Amino acid sequence: xxxxxxxxxxxxxxxxxxxxxxxxxxxxxxxxxxxxxxxxxxxxxxxxxxxxxxxxxxxxxxxxxxxxxxxxxxxxxxxxxxxxxxxxxxxxxxxxxxxxxxxxxxxxxxxxxxxxxxxxxxxxxxxxxxxxxxxxxxxxxxxxxxxxxxxxxxxxxxxxxxxxxxxxxxxxxxxxxxxxxxxxxxxx
Amino acid sequence: xxxxxxxxxxxxxxxxxxxxxxxxxxxxxxxxxxxxxxxxxxxxxxxxxxxxxxxxxxxxxxxxxxxxxxxxxxxxxxxxxxxxxxxxxxxxxxxxxxxxxxxxxxxxxxxxxxxxxxxxxxxxxxxxxxxxxxxxxxxxxxxxxxxxxxxxxxxxxxxxxxxxxxx
Numbered sequence: 001x002x003x004x005x006x007x008x009x010x011x012x013x014x015x016x017x018x019x020x021x022x023x024x025x026x027x028x029x030x031x032x033x034x035x036x037x038x039x040x041x042x043x044x045x046x047x048x049x050x051x052x053x054x055x056x057x058x059x060x061x062x063x064x065x066x067x068x069x070x071x072x073x074x075x076x077x078x079x080x081x082x083x084x085x086x087x088x089x090x091x092x093x094x095x096x097x098x099x100x101x102x103x104x105x106x107x108x109x110x111x112x113x114x115x116x117x118x119x120x121x122x123x124x125x126x127x128x129x130x131x132x133x134x135x136x137x138x139x140x141x142x143x144x145x146x147x148x149x150x151x152x153x154x155x156x157x158x159x160x161x162x163x164x165x166x167x168x169x170x171x172x173x174x175x176x177x178x179x180x181x182x183x184x185x186x187x188x
Numbered sequence: 189x190x191x192x193x194x195x196x197x198x199x200x201x202x203x204x205x206x207x208x209x210x211x212x213x214x215x216x217x218x219x220x221x222x223x224x225x226x227x228x229x230x231x232x233x234x235x236x237x238x239x240x241x242x243x244x245x246x247x248x249x250x251x252x253x254x255x256x257x258x259x260x261x262x263x264x265x266x267x268x269x270x271x272x273x274x275x276x277x278x279x280x281x282x283x284x285x286x287x288x289x290x291x292x293x294x295x296x297x298x299x300x301x302x303x304x305x306x307x308x309x310x311x312x313x314x315x316x317x318x319x320x321x322x323x324x325x326x327x328x329x330x331x332x333x334x335x336x337x338x339x340x341x342x343x344x345x346x347x348x349x350x351x352x353x354x355x
Contacts, residue, residue, distance in 0.1 A: 101287035
């Protein structure tokens with residue numbers, strides 16, 4: 001009697017098919033890990049700690065607009081005027097993408113002092129540097145822009161400006177993942 | 189069997205793949221352009237030349253810049269950023285590059301120009317080494333594409349010299 005009731009309880013659970021659920025989890029894991037592999041691979045290949053950045057302001061317009069994507073690299077070549085570099089400033093959490101307009105490079109150590117400016121700004125960046133800082137040095141530089149892709153980062157911008165979008169998107173994606181199990185279940 | 193979701197996914201994936209391939213092709217086609225730009229910069233006048241209170245030399249000059257950069261433009265070119273920099277060596281620094289003037293050329297029609305201007309950015313040395321200093325003027329350009337790889341190159345013009353005395 002008890003055994004029979006037990007079977008009645010277990011039957012629907014057993015019919016849930018545990019393998020497709022596992023397959024679902026694994027394929028989700030594959031997506032996440034391959035994204036991580038691509039990102040870390042890019043870091044190694046380009047030598048820059050953040051090889052892809054989204055332009056966050058209009059200070060380089062009309063060349064780069066808000067939401068465009070830049071591909072960075074970082075090699076041993078010395079930095080020269082005219083290059084577009086991404087650099088950090090102490091006390092600022094967001095790196096800046098601007099053009100180098102002045103370079104002073106030492107004889108023996110090859111240390112550099114550089115001055116930057118946004119193409120769309122009237123003045124150079126010295127006002128935005130940390131107080132008392134006159135120059136950007138090598139250690140502040142995250143990467144140098146090598147490639148450009150317009151519009152591709154607008155979703156990132158939209159998500160940071162309107163967090164609701166982020167939850168909607170992740171909710172929809174999560175729903176898709178759950179729902180796709182139903183779609184992929186074979187007819188038998 | 190083929191649900192709406194599957195079809196939408198397939199169409200989106202295909203569209204993005206085609207778009208990526210077109211971006212790559214557009215950027216790759218830039219490699220077939222072999223530009224032949226010309227440039228010349230004349231220093232018309234040294235307006236003033238002095239040592240600042242902090243000990244750095246500063247000079248103001250009037251420049252005559254002419255160039256024909258129209259051959260840099262391809263169908264994938266959004267704009268060309270052009271600038272003129274003074275480049276020189278000092279006992280302290282192996283290389284000093286100071287941008288004096290820059291401009292954005294939005295289209296091929298504007299790529300041939302002649303400009304008469306004082307230096308837009310201040311020409312200040314790191315120290316006091318500019319008296320009688322020989323320097324190069326270099327016209328650099330940075331080709332900013334509609335999509336893809338960015339290109340940069342320059343023309344170096346030699347044989348400029350600053351005055352022996354402040355004025």
